[in-house]
Amino acid sequence: MISVIIIGAGNVATHLYKAFTKSENVSVNQWYNRSLKSLQTFKNEVDITDDLNNLKDADIYILAVSDDAVASVSSQLPLENKIVVHTSGSVNVHDLDKKHKRGVFYPLQTFSKTAQLDFANVPICIETLDKPDYHILKELAISIGSPVKKVNSDQRKVLHLAAVFVNNFTNQLYRIGHEITESEGAEFDLLKPLILETAKKVQDLSPYMAQTGPAKRNDKKTINKHLKLLQSEEHKAIYNVLTESIKKTHGR
Amino acid sequence: MISVIIIGAGNVATHLYKAFTKSENVSVNQWYNRSLKSLQTFKNEVDITDDLNNLKDADIYILAVSDDAVASVSSQLPLENKIVVHTSGSVNVHDLDKKHKRGVFYPLQTFSKTAQLDFANVPICIETLDKPDYHILKELAISIGSPVKKVNSDQRKVLHLAAVFVNNFTNQLYRIGHEITESEGAEFDLLKPLILETAKKVQDLSPYMAQTGPAKRNDKKTINKHLKLLQSEEHKAIYNVLTESIKKTHGR
Numbered sequence: 001m002i003s004v005i006i007i008g009a010g011n012v013a014t015h016l017y018k019a020f021t022k023s024e025n026v027s028v029n030q031w032y033n034r035s036l037k038s039l040q041t042f043k044n045e046v047d048i049t050d051d052l053n054n055l056k057d058a059d060i061y062i063l064a065v066s067d068d069a070v071a072s073v074s075s076q077l078p079l080e081n082k083i084v085v086h087t088s089g090s091v092n093v094h095d096l097d098k099k100h101k102r103g104v105f106y107p108l109q110t111f112s113k114t115a116q117l118d119f120a121n122v123p124i125c126i127e128t129l130d131k132p133d134y135h136i137l138k139e140l141a142i143s144i145g146s147p148v149k150k151v152n153s154d155q156r157k158v159l160h161l162a163a164v165f166v167n168n169f170t171n172q173l174y175r176i177g178h179e180i181t182e183s184e185g186a187e188f189d190l191l192k193p194l195i196l197e198t199a200k201k202v203q204d205l206s207p208y209m210a211q212t213g214p215a216k217r218n219d220k221k222t223i224n225k226h227l228k229l230l231q232s233e234e235h236k237a238i239y240n241v242l243t244e245s246i247k248k249t250h251g252r
Numbered sequence: 253m254i255s256v257i258i259i260g261a262g263n264v265a266t267h268l269y270k271a272f273t274k275s276e277n278v279s280v281n282q283w284y285n286r287s288l289k290s291l292q293t294f295k296n297e298v299d300i301t302d303d304l305n306n307l308k309d310a311d312i313y314i315l316a317v318s319d320d321a322v323a324s325v326s327s328q329l330p331l332e333n334k335i336v337v338h339t340s341g342s343v344n345v346h347d348l349d350k351k352h353k354r355g356v357f358y359p360l361q362t363f364s365k366t367a368q369l370d371f372a373n374v375p376i377c378i379e380t381l382d383k384p385d386y387h388i389l390k391e392l393a394i395s396i397g398s399p400v401k402k403v404n405s406d407q408r409k410v411l412h413l414a415a416v417f418v419n420n421f422t423n424q425l426y427r428i429g430h431e432i433t434e435s436e437g438a439e440f441d442l443l444k445p446l447i448l449e450t451a452k453k454v455q456d457l458s459p460y461m462a463q464t465g466p467a468k469r470n471d472k473k474t475i476n477k478h479l480k481l482l483q484s485e486e487h488k489a490i491y492n493v494l495t496e497s498i499k500k501t502h503g504r
Contacts, residue, residue: 067471067473067474068473090474090477108442108443108445108446109445109446109449110446110449110450110453110464112453112457112462112464121445121448121449122445123442123445125442149439149442151438151442154436155433155436155437155438156438157436157477157481158432158433158435158436158438158481159433159438159442159443161432161478161481161482162428162429162430162432162433162438162440162443163429163443163446164465164466164467164478164491165425165426165428165429165432165490165491166425166426166429166443166446166447166450167446167447167450167464167465168463168464168465168466168467168468168494168498169425169490169491169494169498170422170425170426170447170450170451171450171453171454171459171462171463172459172463172467172494172497172498172501173417173418173421173422173425173494174417174418174422174454174459174462175459175460175463175501176414176417176497177414177415177417177418177459178414178458178459178460180410180413180414180417181407181410181411181414183410184406184407184409184410185407186403186407186408186410186411186414187401188414190360190375190377190401190403190411191360191411191414191415191418192454192455193360193361193373193374193375194360194361194362194415194418194419195418195419195422195451195454195455196373196451196452196455197361197362197373198362198418198419198422198423198451199422199447199448199450199451199452200448200451201362201364201423202423202426202444202447203444203447203448205364206430207423207424207426207427207429207430208427208430210364210423210426211420211423211424211427212362212364212419212420213416213419213420214416214420215416215420215424216420219319221319221320222319222342225342225409226413226416229409229410229413230413234493234496234497234500237493238417238421238493238494238497239416239417239421241486241489241490241493242420242421242424242490244486245424245428245486245490246420246421246424248486249424249427
């Protein structure tokens with residue numbers, strides 16, 4: 001049995017809490033947040049607190065707070081020589097106060113308040129400063145059904161950066177698709193199966209192999225038709241920069 | 253029973269052939285290609301030909317050829333007053349020879365040679381010059397289990413353009429994610445669940461509502477960290493143009 005204490009009440013904290021309580025191998029000893037309001041829903045099932053000086057004992061303390069708060073909250077923890085991990089993709093493990101046994105427990109996924117999430121689809125990237133701490137963190141991740149990967153700081157940073165490309169930037173392309181279709185009274189819904197198929201394709205095929213379309217073929221006629229259709233200079237700039245990128249990737 | 257003749261042997265033609273033969277409501281009377289080689293696999297199940305003057309009779313002739321070939325092949329068809337449709341997102345319906353009853357049967361999906369495709373996930377966008385022809389084309393689409401949408405030329409053009417954004421350009425962002433992670437020896441595989449979840453999210457939520465990340469928050473610290481990490485000027489340009497686009501969309 002691994003005991004944990006969660007610090008923070010955002011999306012990551014809440015999804016982790018739910019996954020931990022479902023696991024037979026994990027007990028959540030306490031849940032801290034600076035305001036108790038966000039924790040009220042759970043007060044009958046777990047010990048909640050808004051006082052760091054009140055923290056109980058546990059095997060692992062999980063800091064699921066905003067990036068900017070990691071350093072200061074970790075230094076305020078009245079603990080010594082306990083395993084304290086943050087959950088951020090971009091914060092340095094050394095930003096945690098050095099009185100702790102420091103580590104990172106980074107779930108590589110997009111979390112929203114509403115959607116149910118199966119942790120089988122949430123790879124956990126683990127980094128520890130001390131080797132032995134890795135094992136208990138790995139066990140914790142396995143307990144909630146997550147794939148686990150040992151990832152050093154440099155690798156975690158590029159994963160976080162790549163995640164911005166494949167998640168935030170991709171989502172903005174969906175948004176532009178939405179704007180373009182609605183401008184002619186066409187339905188964005190018609191694009192949804194294509195969006196899903198595009199994501200499914202690269203589960204088995206490399207993105208290089210999966211590519212199709214006018215940019216890859218360097219089909220200038222279609223590219224010019226598209227540029228004429230685009231009314232926004234911003235959309236044109238995005239069309240051009242990504243078309244050039246595809247052409248370069250495929251040697252055009 | 254609707255009878256069809258397929259012209260062309262590319263991915264769209266082949267996937268349509270397979271879907272038609274599975275349907276109890278459709279018979280493929282003949283399959284034409286300028287070279288019989290690509291059709292050899294099917295010669296025992298369907299009448300194949302490489303001679304347009306040999307074309308049989310059918311309710312619908314489906315031109316699944318490259319965009320540039322639509323006009324010329326349609327004019328070579330020794331038919332009059334028969335329903336002839338092309339399957340392209342960007343070719344004008346008037347590019348079909350006017351001796352035909354002209355229409356478009358545009359499957360809005362990405363087709364690859366290998367992957368199995370369920371036509372329930374392939375919306376068919378239908379356009380006809382003569383109203384009555386719409387109904388038989390709609391029935392044909394329904395026969396293979398596809399959602400059907402009446403779409404005019406302008407709408408089809410923007411759908412095709414939007415498809416480039418959500419499919420080709422998105423896939424290039426996956427490719428860049430691949431390059432960035434591999435540059436540090438991290439695994440692209442770790443990003444696959446995120447890629448899928450990002451696509452799933454907008455099935456129920458608008459892309460506007462689904463957006464998260466540093467650009468939306470205008471988190472300059474993280475944005476600068478990312479720009480420093482990026483080694484390629486091309487990747488930096490893409491990062492900048494999409495970050496600005498997200499900031500604009502979300503009023504930053």
